[in-house]
Amino acid sequence: MAIEILKLLVRSADSWIFEGSLSGLSDREWMALRYLARANKFSRTPSALANFLGTTRSAASQIAAALQSKGLVARKPFAEDKRSIALCLTEEGEKFLKRDPMNALRDRLVALDVTDQFRLRDTLRSVLDGLDVGKRRHHADICTECMFLIERGEGKDRHFRCQLFRKSIAQKDTTQLCAYFEGRSERGQLQAGV
Structure with missing residues (x-):
């Protein structure tokens, strides 16, 4: 049963992970863009992005620079500390997310019964937290x-x-x-x- 569940998880990821490059972004760039769209004001820094991506700050800065060169992200100084920068989605970045390959999977999950959605969420959260x-x-x-x-x-x-x-x-x-x-x-x- 565990192997079957694992295969289903891999298959669901296959529907969006390797689709990213077809849209002009790598999978890591998609991950960064999705994260920045949902991150709070404390978590839009290059360091926080690196932590989320599980990479170095230098690699995260390169990903942010690639997104910035495509007009999807802008670097802005924090209001409280001008030495620190925030990575913010541009209007173009927000529009681009509407074409996210992950949206098809999201739509299938939305179509599930609410009880099944809660059960799936709680089960996956338990596995990932472990x-x-x-x-x-x-x-x-x-x-x-x-x-x-x-x-x-x-x-x-x-x-x-x-x-x-x-x-x-x-x-x-x-x-x-x-x-x-x-x-x-x-x-x-x-x-x-x-």
């Missing part, structure tokens, strides 16, 4: 699942704060990816070597 813990690596995920997010108030008085960066976060940003994510239960697992 791989991350085993390799002692972190992954990007959304703020609402992160141990550093503090939520206070209700209704119009509701506000969010990241304990790690000691900064306020807009509610819309809590559903974006963060490269500094740490799950509520992960810290104990990583420290214990589970």
Whole structure:
């Protein structure tokens, strides 16, 4: 059964991984573009991109430069620290993502019954979290699942704060990816070597 599941996962990835170069982007460039489209304001740096891609900062900078040369990404200084740069999608980059080869797989997943979507998501998350813990690596995920997010108030008085960066976060940003994510239960697992 495990081999059959693995073959199905590889087959599903085959529907979009190797299609990337047909659109003028390598698979790594697609990964970077997808990540930057979903990353929060703290996670759009070359270092965070390198961490997400599992590569060096130099290699991530080359990928960002390739995306910039194609007009899909722009480098902008951070408002708080002009020495640091943020990698931001351009309008052309946002349009380009509409042609993402991964969209066909996404559409098939959307067509599933909601119960099956939740079951598949939870099962895959469990498998991947186990791989991350085993390799002692972190992954990007959304703020609402992160141990550093503090939520206070209700209704119009509701506000969010990241304990790690000691900064306020807009509610819309809590559903974006963060490269500094740490799950509520992960810290104990990583420290214990589970």
